[in-house]
Amino acid sequence: MASVWKVDWEVSIDGTNLTSKWKPVLIDIEVTDKAGATSDACSLTIDDTGGQIRLPREGQRLIVKLQGRKVFEGFIEQPQSSGSRGGGRVLKIKAKSANSAGKAKEPQNFHADDATLEEFLGDAAKRAGLKLTVDPSFASIKRDYWSAEGESFFALGERWARRLGGTFKIRGDRAILARRGQTASPSGGELASVVAIVGKNVISWDITPRDPRRTFKRGSAKWFDRATAEYKSTDLEFEGDDPGNADNVARYIMADEDEAGEHLDARKRESKREAGSGTVELDLTVDAVAEGQMTIEKARSGVNGTYRIESVKHKANRSGGATTTLELKEPGGGAGKDGRKKGQAEPEFALPRSETLG
Numbered sequence: 001m002a003s004v005w006k007v008d009w010e011v012s013i014d015g016t017n018l019t020s021k022w023k024p025v026l027i028d029i030e031v032t033d034k035a036g037a038t039s040d041a042c043s044l045t046i047d048d049t050g051g052q053i054r055l056p057r058e059g060q061r062l063i064v065k066l067q068g069r070k071v072f073e074g075f076i077e078q079p080q081s082s083g084s085r086g087g088g089r090v091l092k093i094k095a096k097s098a099n100s101a102g103k104a105k106e107p108q109n110f111h112a113d114d115a116t117l118e119e120f121l122g123d124a125a126k127r128a129g130l131k132l133t134v135d136p137s138f139a140s141i142k143r144d145y146w147s148a149e150g151e152s153f154f155a156l157g158e159r160w161a162r163r164l165g166g167t168f169k170i171r172g173d174r175a176i177l178a179r180r181g182q183t184a185s186p187s188g189g190e191l192a193s194v195v196a197i198v199g200k201n202v203i204s205w206d207i208t209p210r211d212p213r214r215t216f217k218r219g220s221a222k223w224f225d226r227a228t229a230e231y232k233s234t235d236l237e238f239e240g241d242d243p244g245n246a247d248n249v250a251r252y253i254m255a256d257e258d259e260a261g262e263h264l265d266a267r268k269r270e271s272k273r274e275a276g277s278g279t280v281e282l283d284l285t286v287d288a289v290a291e292g293q294m295t296i297e298k299a300r301s302g303v304n305g306t307y308r309i310e311s312v313k314h315k316a317n318r319s320g321g322a323t324t325t326l327e328l329k330e331p332g333g334g335a336g337k338d339g340r341k342k343g344q345a346e347p348e349f350a351l352p353r354s355e356t357l358g
Helices: 117-127 153-164 257-273
Strands: 009-013 026-034 041-047 061-066 069-084 088-096 108-116 131-134 142-151 166-171 174-179 193-197 202-208 218-225 230-237 247-249 277-283 293-297 305-317 322-332
Touching: 009 026, 026 061, 026 069, 041 061, 108 117, 117 131, 117 142, 117 153, 142 153, 153 166, 153 174, 153 257, 193 202, 193 277, 202 293, 218 257, 230 257, 257 322
Parallel strands: 131 174, 193 293, 218 247
Antiparallel strands: 009 061, 026 041, 026 305, 041 088, 061 069, 069 088, 108 142, 166 174, 202 277, 218 230, 277 322, 293 305, 305 322
């Protein structure tokens, strides 16, 4: 069966390369990288007729490469065996980039005074046995008091990512808190950008380039001024071509003006991100990563443009197929606008004339 694989792949467990041994039995590979998730996921399906491979153990380190590029690194969670009398047997090996058996899920109880977010979360990461990288725009945020009251490191990271408009990830022994909507990763490297061309590498697309349901015109947040013992309000105009008239009003009172500004900045970027959405299925594109960008060409005017990648799913199987499916957000670069001049296209839809209505 090895000859039918048309995609180069490589699988290693605890540093042992199993590619040549698994070529006759590996049926498919599926890898998911999602911006809003704590960890990436991987699934391998094995032809288990006769129980040919040794059952992997929970916690073993798994590395998967496609077309020479590492698309997953993490820990095996559990093998799953299935079969039927007439349908054969398969073994499914599932893994996550975060070790679900590690100390990251252990509740923590501690506090920090006059510390930055990087110091507070760095302490929590150390207690969980992990190293932490925080986006520079978040790292210096300072509070009089931080606390973890029975929260795991998973929960802490996700909570602050939601509040600040960030993405929290654990990959191997490193945790990352990144700012959404950036062109660079927290470590300083540029996020990959891919090009999807209809008629070339695009298999299918389903895109809504303009969606006003979760966009806002401006934001408003109340905060308490200790110096004057008064409640005050901070407002911020949001970006967008057609944001409507609704305001995004904070549901709780902020501790100070800085916190109000951080909250509104996060909601502004969220409003921009939610201005459109869609999915695109491509021929296998291993360069695509969550939070990177995708530019689609030759779809149509108003849809062509640049989008933020919300999630990536790579799928490859031994029957020869290999695809990448992207979930998209944050339209830009002309997406949502039909830039053609009057006369270059059919007139806009209009109701029939009154006489045709009877």
